Amino acid sequence: AQKITQTQPGMFVQEKEAVTLDCTYDTSDQSYGLFWYKQPSSGEMIFLIYQGSYDEQNATEGRYSLNFQKARKSANLVISASQLGDSAMYFCAMSDNTDKLIFGTGTRLQVFP
Amino acid sequence: DARVTQTPRHKVTEMGQEVTMRCQPILGHNTVFWYRQTMMQGLELLAYFRNRAPLDDSGMPKDRFSAEMPDATLATLKIQPSEPRDSAVYFCASGTGVEDTQYFGPGTRLTVL
Numbered sequence: 001a002q003k004i005t006q007t008q009p010g011m012f013v014q015e016k017e018a019v020t021l022d023c024t025y026d027t028s029d030q031s032y033g034l035f036w037y038k039q040p041s042s043g044e045m046i047f048l049i050y051q052g053s054y055d056e057q058n059a060t061e062g063r064y065s066l067n068f069q070k071a072r073k074s075a076n077l078v079i080s081a082s083q084l085g086d087s088a089m090y091f092c093a094m095s096d097n098t099d100k101l102i103f104g105t106g107t108r109l110q111v112f113p
Numbered sequence: 114d115a116r117v118t119q120t121p122r123h124k125v126t127e128m129g130q131e132v133t134m135r136c137q138p139i140l141g142h143n144t145v146f147w148y149r150q151t152m153m154q155g156l157e158l159l160a161y162f163r164n165r166a167p168l169d170d171s172g173m174p175k176d177r178f179s180a181e182m183p184d185a186t187l188a189t190l191k192i193q194p195s196e197p198r199d200s201a202v203y204f205c206a207s208g209t210g211v212e213d214t215q216y217f218g219p220g221t222r223l224t225v226l
């Protein structure tokens with residue numbers, strides 16, 4: 001069965017520093033997608049970045065990049081130059097050969113001045 | 114700016130009452146998902162549709178929950194009768210297919226007293 005593991009319940013980072021949020025996954029499918037979502041205190045789920053299992057390059061979207069290590073089954077999110085507005089819950093998710101998303105338990109990131 | 118919309122944003126009701134939540138997916142998206150988020154269980158998929166046809170509702174308590182798509186612009190999730198354990202945030206999301214990004218609505222925060 002597919003599974004997403006986020007082992008960091010909480011992370012702290014100083015403004016302007018980079019931070020890595022960990023995500024490992026388990027699947028027997030060859031084709032799958034990996035996603036990161038941000039959930040600020042207001043509650044909405046904001047899509048950040050996507051990586052396909054066959055993509056050879058790591059995905060990047062502005063200050064977000066996904067460190068995809070297929071052999072290790074990891075899909076860590078790297079946020080560069082952290083901002084106070086980055087404080088939020090971050091969820092890693094995976095889709096397999098269906099439409100369904102399976103979410104991890106999330107990491108709460110707090111950015112301090 | 115295309116967005117998923119959900120109504121109501123907040124709902125407080127008494128145990129035993131019927132609750133109906135509505136979702137308007139992004140125009141052109143053919144897959145619609147209902148998720149529930151609680152502190153204990155995290156994000157759980159309740160049901161999803163492709164081209165208005167229900168594909169999977171295995172995450173839903175069948176005796177009290179029902180999900181429908183009367184047309185391509187409206188998805189509904191009903192709970193009858195509601196129970197205190199149904200208190201959660203219910204998200205609707207839409208997308209365009211397998212492994213494609215799902216875009217979330219703002220959620221309906223349901224409190225059942």
